[in-house]
Amino acid sequence: xxxxxxxxxxxxxxxxxxxxxxxxxxxxxxxxxxxxxxxxxxxxxxxxxxxxxxxxxxxxxxxxxxxxxxxxxxxxxxxxxxxxxxxxxxxxxxxxxxxxxxxxxxxxxxxxxxxxxxxxxxxxxxxxxxxxxxxxxxxxxxxxxxxxxxxxxxxxxxxxxxxxxxxxxxxxxxxxxxxxxxxxxxxxxxxxxxxxxxxxxxxxxxxxxxxxxxxxxxxxxxxxxxxxxxxxxxxxxxxxxxxxxxxxxxxxxxxxxxxxxxxxxxxxxxxxxxxxxxxxxxxxxxxxxxxxxxxxxxxxxxxxxxx
Numbered sequence: 001x002x003x004x005x006x007x008x009x010x011x012x013x014x015x016x017x018x019x020x021x022x023x024x025x026x027x028x029x030x031x032x033x034x035x036x037x038x039x040x041x042x043x044x045x046x047x048x049x050x051x052x053x054x055x056x057x058x059x060x061x062x063x064x065x066x067x068x069x070x071x072x073x074x075x076x077x078x079x080x081x082x083x084x085x086x087x088x089x090x091x092x093x094x095x096x097x098x099x100x101x102x103x104x105x106x107x108x109x110x111x112x113x114x115x116x117x118x119x120x121x122x123x124x125x126x127x128x129x130x131x132x133x134x135x136x137x138x139x140x141x142x143x144x145x146x147x148x149x150x151x152x153x154x155x156x157x158x159x160x161x162x163x164x165x166x167x168x169x170x171x172x173x174x175x176x177x178x179x180x181x182x183x184x185x186x187x188x189x190x191x192x193x194x195x196x197x198x199x200x201x202x203x204x205x206x207x208x209x210x211x212x213x214x215x216x217x218x219x220x221x222x223x224x225x226x227x228x229x230x231x232x233x234x235x236x237x238x239x240x241x242x243x244x245x246x247x248x249x250x251x252x253x254x255x256x257x258x259x260x261x262x263x264x265x266x267x268x269x270x271x272x273x274x275x276x277x278x279x280x281x282x283x284x285x286x287x288x289x290x291x292x293x294x295x296x297x298x299x300x301x302x303x304x305x306x307x
Contacts, residue, residue: 031183034136035129044131051124058282064121065283072191072286074118078181080111082174085148089171092164102155105148105167112145122191125269125284127250130190133180140177144170191286195248198290199305202228206295206302213299215240220264222255225303230292231255231264232301233275241275242292242303249285277306 024032056064066073088104091097116138123134147170155163184190207225215221215234222245223232229245231254243264245255252268259265263272263281271285278289292303 027179031133031180031187034133035188037132038128040132040135041128044128044135047135048124048131051120054121061121062283064118065125066118066286067280067283070286071193072118072122074115074122074191075181075185077111077115077118081108081115082178084108084111085144085167085171085174088167092167098155098160101167102152102163105152105155105163109145109148109152112141112148116141116145122284125249126190130184130188133184133188134190137177137180137184140173140180144173144177146170147173193248193287194246194251195244195287195290198228198244202226202290202305204304206304209240209242209294209301209303211299212238212240212296212301215301218259220255220257220259222253225292225305229253229255230303231257232303233259233264238296240294240296240301240303242294243273243275243278244290244292247271247273247285248280248287248289249283254289 023029062068064073066076069076084104085108088101088108091101091104119134119138123131123138126134147166151163151166151170153163154160154166185192203226209215209223209225209230209232212234215232217234217236220231220233223230223242225242231243231245233241235241243254245253247254247266247268249266249269249271252266252271254264254266254273257264257267259275262276263274265272266285269284271283272281273279273285273289274281276291278291280286280288291306293306294301294303296302
């Protein structure tokens with residue numbers, strides 16, 4: 001094969017991966033197939049149940065979700081193994097840095113454990129298309145861990161060339177896993193705040209929700225503030241609480257949730273929000289729910305977004 005033919009072959013390979021104006025490239029098409037692979041669902045449901053059955057307690061589970069931080073912990077913890085492994089790959093190219101590169105590989109392996117655990121805890125609260133991509137994401141990262149474990153073992157035995165080869169193989173697997181993780185976050189909106197746009201979508205000022213007498217006591221019902229659906233709860237004393245209806249975790253309908261002890265529980269994944277101010281009392285939601293101020297005007301309830 002001539003040099004020009006090799007260049008043409010390389011250009012063709014690159015074009016096959018990148019999307020074109022008429023259709024997606026091979027990468028996006030492959031990920032779309034994973035999203036739709038319902039053949040995985042029976043195994044995923046069993047795996048999900050196993051993760052949710054881990055005896056770690058709700059408080060620790062909330063810590064792993066990142067409720068205390070205000071967003072998921074998993075992306076934060078991932079920075080350590082990825083950063084150390086990328087650094088090790090660079091140092092493997094520098095003469096005399098064999099020991100330092102090996103130390104970084106080992107550090108990444110240790111840091112991969114908490115990153116993986118928090119990732120699995122988040123994964124168990126996702127929708128099925130997200131879970132399908134997520135399990136392949138986890139598989140790619142597991143391959144990476146295996147490669148880096150082999151790399152460290154080879155380095156400790158003095159086989160530096162083999163150790164570096166395993167390291168670069170692991171880095172390639174990490175790249176695949178990272179790309180799928182990015183797809184989960186930015187294409188599938190996994191673990192993002194699904195109520196973030198409420199402040200933009202809600203028109204300022206007071207909005208009528210109807211007669212107070214039409215609202216059942218102690219139950220959540222759906223009403224609208226302009227075009228924004230809200231969950232409305234009237235207490236026995238007459239106080240009315242209004243929260244954005246779409247749960248910040250996965251956009252579940254709070255108006256279909258159970259009301260108890262001054263809170264409403266999302267029917268999809270069990271996030272609990274305080275009615276008075278929307279605070280996320282327990283996860284998996286990591287963001288509070290937008291709350292609305294209410295008033296009674298001649299027997300009719302009006303609401304406006306808390307600023």
